[in-house]
Amino acid sequence: MPTFLESETRPIQTATESLVETKDAEKLPLSFAQQRLWFFNELAPKNPLYNIPTALRLFGSLNVPALEESLNTILARHESLRTNFISDSGTPSQVIRPSAELKVSIFDLGDSPMERRDEKIKALLQTESEKPFDLTRDLLIRVALIRINAGEHILFFNLHHIISDEWSMRVLLRELAELYKNLSQGSSCDLAELPIQYADYALWQRECLTREVVEEQLRYWKDQLGDFSPLDLPTDCKRPSIQTYDGASHSLKLPKGISDGLSELSRKNGTTLFNTLLAAFKVLLHRYTGQETITVGSPISGRDKIETENLIGFFVNTLILRTPISGELTFRELLEGVRGVTMGAFAHQELPFEKLIEELQPERNAGQTSFIQTMFSLQNASAPLQLAGLETEFMDVESNTAKFDLTFVVREKHEGLSLLTEYNTDLFESATIQRMLSHYAHLLEAIVENPDAEIARLNILTKEEVQQLIVEWNRTETEFPREKCVHELFQAQAAKTPHATAVVFGERQLTYRELDERSSQLANHLRTLGVGPDVLVGICVERSPEMIIGFLGILKAGGAYVPLDVDYPAERLAFMIEDAQSPVLLTQTKLASRFSVSKTRMLCLDADWPLIAQEEKTAPPNTANSEHFAYVIYTSGSTGKPKGVAVPHRAINR
Secondary structure, three states, rough: OOOOOOOOOOOOOOOOOOOOOOOOOEEEOHHHHHHHHHHHHHHHHOOHHHHHEEEEEEEOOOOHHHHHHHHHHHHHOOOHHEEEEEEOOEEEEEEOOOOOOOOOOEEOOOOHHHHHHHHHHHHHHHHHHOOOOOOOOOOOOEEEEEEEOOEEEEEEEEEEHHOOOOOHHHHHHHHHHHHHHHHHOOOOOOOOOOOOHHHHHHHHHHOOOHHHHHHHHHHHHHHHOOOOOOOOOOOOOOOOOOOOOOOEEEEEEOOOHHHHHHHHHHHOOOOOOHHHHHHHHHHHHHHHHHOOEEEEEEEEEEOEEEEEEEEOOOOEEEEEEEEEEEOEEEHHHHHHHHHHHHHHHHHOOOOOOOHHHHOOOOOOOOOOOOOOOOOEEOOOOOOOOOOOOOOEEEEOOOOOOOOEEEEEEEEEEOOEEEEEEEOOOOOOOHHHHHHHHHHHHHHHHHHHHHHOOOOHHHOOHHHHHHHHHHHHOOOOOOOOOOOHHHHHHHHHHHOOOOEEEEEEOOOOEEEHHHHHHHHHHHHHHHHHHHOOOOEEEEOOOOHHHHHHHHHOOOOOOEEEEOOOOOOHHHHHHHHHHHHOOOOEEEEEEEHHHHHHOOOOOOOOOOOOHHHHHHOOOOOOOOOEEEEEEEEEEEOOOOOOOOEEEEEEEHHHHE
16 A cells, blocks of 8 residues: 655755765665664564555556566666665664566466456465565565466566655656666667665765754754644554554545545645645544644655655655644634644754654653654655556555554545545454544535634534434433323332342341332321322431331322421421421431421321331322322522422423
């Protein structure tokens, strides 16, 4: 899978001195980028993570000898393709072979059954792309040719990243087309001489990156990363203690209308399509994480010297792009901020990412990469490869690796934009990433429709998700026993589980049967005192099983209870009893002295229980319905006298 961003500008000649051939040492140093990949290879020598596979389908009559000769001419032309990497006491160096021969591996599928051919092609490409390289002795470029029939082939390249990048692949294919055209026609082809080789660039980089240059660049990056916190994407799985780089990928095409709309929006705002897409990606990450500073890595070509334009080699640098973000910003306002951050980073790209890590020495975590967990890039449209007498078509090669938690690539093609994401399968499930791609596509559509909307209000959801969120998940209506009273529901449960524990208080326990029987005895006694539907019975007891017995007894008698807090002042208690016109008050002996009532019968659930216990243990016939009051609760009275609010049974059992 293509990984890196082609810089939005062509290589430019900087104000510094031009590059010239300088190498004369036996042991040539690595560039900073190469040194990082060499170090990773030392830790995991057989990991295919940094393989760069590319596949082309070829239609027409292929001249295989001309193809092989063209490739060997390129091999002789670019020293990077003939370079190996050795170590002396832990210090790596480049060793360039004087000459080498590249043999194209040929796989003939002409005899394979048609129904299994695609399966075999996929398996072959997967196997070839995952073959590891030995940096010390292997030729770090491999080419295979899959013959489907006389008029159809697949040309497959696999290069190690330490000698190549995406720009380099375009250089290789461009030179291949020019050489193949002439050689297949029997004529010679002299490509323009290269002014330098990659090793010259590596030497120059080491010499020019003086302490003064490093310090000047570091001031900017320290300011950018001073309060750094990693991106905290919600994951499906817990992050492993050691990063495995296991990965997968998904893709999605955008409608042509959205692609055109994004280009027009970028033009009107005086910015690049890259900045517009990056700003949208940061909105997506902000919506997923809620973080107010979003950090994303982005690769750039690293070819700021005209001499490097036609070289095959590893030049890519990585920029850290941090942007403050809040939901109140409009997208257009955020876009301006992203544009400023990108311009600042481009102006300070001279410091290699590897050197930045070395200088800042961030806290190491074996489970994730330093500074960057998420990458974003735009791959600009490139002209189709023109091989003489052949029609060509690029093929996707599935990747089973992931360098970062998440990598988003937007491909700019003639028919519009397409999205490609590579993700770590230790962290994310396939459905999560597919949903994220869909959210990004819907976000881009919303941005095109209204770039002046606050980013918190930009829609990222699909129609199905909106339906689920607003309609389906809000269907909270449920059937309930509308005509039943609360105590009837309790009695049904008591009949179903009579021996189950219903009440626990300290060391005391009551089963459902015991609670049902005692509350029934109380109900029968209250009936003799005139309690029935909508008759209000005050109850003032401490937290205890007697409180529950009291509530149920009142309800079974058909009445409604009025809870009286034991901590209320005596005046408030007296007012509530009088206002409720309660004919009966249930309480306990130690609380009885708090009440001075003349018209209300006081019943102590402890001292009077021997009298109550003489009643039947079966509840009296029910005389209330769900419209009758279950209880009356008084307001605080903070703005005047407390007021009683009556609550019917139906309001509880719903």
